[in-house]
Amino acid sequence: MHEEPFRWVEAIANRREYIEDQLAPGSPIVALGFRDGILLFTLSRERQKIFEIYDRIALGGIGHPGDLERLRLTAIELASTEGFARSADDVALRRLANYSLSPALKAAFEQIYGPPFLARLLFAELGRGAAPNLFLRLDYDGSIRTNGGSFARTFEDFGVIAGKQNAITQMESFLRAQKHSGLSLADTLHLAARTWSVGHLALSAEPDAALPDAARAEEHLREQLAHASVEAAVLEKDAPLAATYRALADDEVRAILL
Amino acid sequence: MHTPAALSGNGPTDFPGILRHHGLAPQPPAHTPVTGHHSPVTPTHATTILAFKFADGVLVAGDRRATAGNVIMYDRADKVLEIDRHSLMAIAGVPATAWEMARVLEHSFHFFRRTQLAEMSLEGKVRALSKLLRDNLGLVLQGVGVVVPIFATFDTAAGIPRVYFYDPMGAQFEAADFAATGSGSPAVRAVLHHENTYARKPLRKLKAPEAVLLALRALDTAAESDSATGGVDRRARVFPIVKLITRKGIETLPESKLARLYKANLAD
Numbered sequence: 001m002h003e004e005p006f007r008w009v010e011a012i013a014n015r016r017e018y019i020e021d022q023l024a025p026g027s028p029i030v031a032l033g034f035r036d037g038i039l040l041f042t043l044s045r046e047r048q049k050i051f052e053i054y055d056r057i058a059l060g061g062i063g064h065p066g067d068l069e070r071l072r073l074t075a076i077e078l079a080s081t082e083g084f085a086r087s088a089d090d091v092a093l094r095r096l097a098n099y100s101l102s103p104a105l106k107a108a109f110e111q112i113y114g115p116p117f118l119a120r121l122l123f124a125e126l127g128r129g130a131a132p133n134l135f136l137r138l139d140y141d142g143s144i145r146t147n148g149g150s151f152a153r154t155f156e157d158f159g160v161i162a163g164k165q166n167a168i169t170q171m172e173s174f175l176r177a178q179k180h181s182g183l184s185l186a187d188t189l190h191l192a193a194r195t196w197s198v199g200h201l202a203l204s205a206e207p208d209a210a211l212p213d214a215a216r217a218e219e220h221l222r223e224q225l226a227h228a229s230v231e232a233a234v235l236e237k238d239a240p241l242a243a244t245y246r247a248l249a250d251d252e253v254r255a256i257l258l
Numbered sequence: 259m260h261t262p263a264a265l266s267g268n269g270p271t272d273f274p275g276i277l278r279h280h281g282l283a284p285q286p287p288a289h290t291p292v293t294g295h296h297s298p299v300t301p302t303h304a305t306t307i308l309a310f311k312f313a314d315g316v317l318v319a320g321d322r323r324a325t326a327g328n329v330i331m332y333d334r335a336d337k338v339l340e341i342d343r344h345s346l347m348a349i350a351g352v353p354a355t356a357w358e359m360a361r362v363l364e365h366s367f368h369f370f371r372r373t374q375l376a377e378m379s380l381e382g383k384v385r386a387l388s389k390l391l392r393d394n395l396g397l398v399l400q401g402v403g404v405v406v407p408i409f410a411t412f413d414t415a416a417g418i419p420r421v422y423f424y425d426p427m428g429a430q431f432e433a434a435d436f437a438a439t440g441s442g443s444p445a446v447r448a449v450l451h452h453e454n455t456y457a458r459k460p461l462r463k464l465k466a467p468e469a470v471l472l473a474l475r476a477l478d479t480a481a482e483s484d485s486a487t488g489g490v491d492r493r494a495r496v497f498p499i500v501k502l503i504t505r506k507g508i509e510t511l512p513e514s515k516l517a518r519l520y521k522a523n524l525a526d
Contacts, residue, residue, distance in 0.1 A: 052372050073264035073271075076372045080273065081280050084365045104265060240507070241343060243368060 011112045019140050022118050026062030026163030028171060028199030031124040033133045033157035033181055034188040037244065038124050038235040041192035043200075043228040050233050052245035054079035055088050056126040057096075058235055062163060063119035063140070071119055075101065088242055093125035093134050097144055106142030116140055122161040126235040126244055135159025157181050160199065167202035170211060174198045186256045189232065193257055197221040222258075230254055271373070273366040274389070284358040304486030306442030306477055307337055307348035309410045309421045310450055310461045311435055312469035315504035316410045316419035318346045319473040321442070321481065322496055323488030324353060333488060338499045342367050343507050344412040345383065350440030351405035351426075355397060359390050359405060380413050384422050384430055391428035398426045406439045412503045419503065435461050442480030442487035449476040466502060467519060470511055473500055474520050490520060 029042040029049060040050045040060050051059045053075050061068045078100050083091045101121075109116045117140050125134040132155060135147040147156045157180065160171040180191055197217040202209065212220070232248040239246070263269025263279045270279055277283040307320040320337035323330060338348045339360040347363065349356035366386055370378040378386070387409055397403025409422045409430075422430050423437040431437075435454055438446040453472060454461045464472065474490055477498045481489025490497055497516040502509045 048375065051375075054372075070264055070267060073373055074262045076369065077262045077264045077276055080365055080369050080372075081276060081282060084277065084361065085280075085282050100262070241340075 008112070012110065015109070015112065015116060016141070019116060019118055020164075023063055023120055023140075024163040025203070026120065026161075028160060028162035028167055028196050028203075029060035029062065029122050030171065030192045030195045030199070031058075031060065031122055031135055031159045032175075032188055032192050032195075034183045034185065035181070036185060036234070037237045038126055038133055039185065039188045039192055039232065040122075040124060040234075041189065041196060041230075041232045043196060043224055044231050045228050048231065050231050050247075052233070052243075052247075053123070054083060054091050055242045056128070056235060056244055057091070057093050058124050058233060058245055060122040060124075060161065061119055062161060063117070067117040067119045068121075071101065071105075071117060071121060074104070075123075089128075093123050093136055094146075097123065097136050097138055101138060102142040102144055104142075105138065105140060109141045120161050120163075122159050124159060124235065126237065133157060137161055160195065162199045162203065164203055166205070166207045166209075167199040170202040171195050171199040174211060185234070189253060189256050192232075193221055194218070197224070200224065225254070225257065230257070273369040274362060274393075276369070277362070284362065305335075305337060305350045305440040306438065306446055306480045306484065306487040307350050307408055307440050308438040308443075308446050308450065308473065308476060309346075309348060309408045309423075309433070309436065310454075310469070310473075311419045311421065312461060312464040312466065312502075314466055315412055315502060316421055317469045317473055317500065317502050318348050318408065318410045319477060319498050319500040320348050320350075321477050321488035321498050323486060325486045328485070333491070333494070333496055336499055338501050339364075340501075340508055341383075341409075344414060344503055346410050346501055346503060346508065347387070348408040348410070349405060350407070350443075352403050355394060355403040356405045356407065359387070359394070359407070362390060363387055380411060380415070380420065383411070384409060387422075388424065388428040388430045391424055391426065395427060408437050408439060410503060412505060414505065417505070438476075440487070442477070442484035445480040445483060446476045449479050469502075470500055470516070471519050471523055474498060474516065492517070492520070 027042055031038060031040045040058055042049050047065055049060055051072055053059050059072060078096055079091045105117055119140055121138040123136045127133045137145045147159055148154055158175050160168055162168050174195055194217050197220045201212050201220050230250045230253045232253050234246050235244045236246060260280045263276055270276055304325045309316055309318045318338050322334050324332040324335040338346055341347050341364050347360050367378055394403055404426050406426055407424055411420055413420050421433040421437050423433055423439060424430050436450045478489040481487040497513050500511040
């Protein structure tokens with residue numbers, strides 16, 4: 001049946017709907033540029049969702065654990081071999097995503113007899129010197145969205161993902177109203193947690209609901225903190241070694257947030 | 259461009275295996291046929307490196323001279339390489355092979371931490387170097403790739419420093435107090451043994467400045483009789499590389515500090 005173009009388009013549409021359904025409960029992940037680097041933040045119940053990829057690259061992912069693991073290992077493998085064969089300075093997130101990961105995701109998504117990747121990824125890359133940070137969202141179909149700065153879009157020093165599009169939209173509009181590039185780590189943690197709360201509320205809200213007010217977001221965050229663990233990591237500009245990734249402990253973050 | 263091993267789901271999971279998968283492995287595997295005559299391995303690892311435990315951790319030092327036969331090629335070589343926050347590898351032997359090994363090792367430890375989400379165990383790290391040396395055996399037997407390293411680290415789990423030295427085939431030995439390899443090592447071992455046994459206090463009770471001074475003296479003593487060891491060249495202000503590993507991490511002694519310490523303690 002798939003020889004007919006219309007059937008193929010229909011099969012792809014069904015597949016997209018299926019994957020979106022699977023991803024829908026995915027808890028938001030927030031990445032924010034701040035004074036000392038980049039902070040990645042989420043709350044999780046069961047699995048780790050924030051990972052180190054290379055010296056200046058971190059990953060947050062939602063989706064099926066098996067697929068996330070394969071994509072994570074692939075990203076580490078590609079970055080490590082590039083860094084070994086040439087130099088750590090030649091490892092670039094944009095190339096990693098455009099050249100290697102996106103084609104692999106697209107191929108798996110469109111080969112309708114094979115399994116697609118049930119995954120949505122958020123990469124963050126710490127800018128070198130005065131270069132801006134790069135936040136890159138990579139979806140199950142291989143599509144890429146970055147934080148702009150070129151291509152006639154305003155540069156945004158953040159990146160977010162969540163299970164549903166309206167949660168992503170709400171977090172983005174919440175963050176566009178904030179100035180955070182000069183904040184300290186503690187203030188950035190507060191902002192990231194509030195953003196997460198806005199996104200998490202949107203997962204269970206109507207698609208066109210208004211942004212929740214600050215008190216509602218704060219209340220929701222406290223409820224969720226009671227039975228989830230905090231996951232946070234930073235890419236630090238002035239790290240002592242070339243590897244800039246550092247995971248923050250749950251109690252360290254909790255002490256700041258509560 | 260090779261398809262990433264991780265995408266297929268049944269490829270290698272260790273870093274040297276990944277390098278082979280991508281055709282990037284620097285050394286031929288050990289079973290490569292050895293060509294030419296089997297010359298006995300001549301110990302021409304012309305250099306001197308040493309490591310010993312002192313009060314706060316472990317000191318690792320190496321002279322700066324690189325030679326080819328009787329020619330001095332370079333007088334500012336750095337033979338003490340940082341592998342991770344608490345580990346150093348000092349190298350005696352063929353620099354090309356040694357530096358490549360250090361690169362593989364450094365990347366292997368990072369790769370393990372990133373993929374397995376845990377730091378590699380100390381034993382794992384020590385054995386990783388051993389494996390690289392074994393894989394290098396083909397080059398050793400051809401007489402072109404001998405490397406005899408010292409691996410020093412601070413075992414943060416046990417809270418103690420550790421020193422390992424190797425033979426060219428990859429056997430590892432843990433040193434009780436000190437280790438030295440390279441062409442100048444007989445002199446260094448004599449100095450360190452003498453200090454450890456007959457001086458006012460053993461090596462492991464030395465404070466950091468005392469330990470640094472001893473390392474400078476030992477290397478300079480080695481240079482006195484071994485032309486392939488650089489020692490201390492005060493006129494050109496070339497001093498050995500001296501690094502300390504303590505619980506806090508790695509500290510590299512700046513040349514100015516070495517110069518001051520050395521000069522203040524010369525015999526009148």
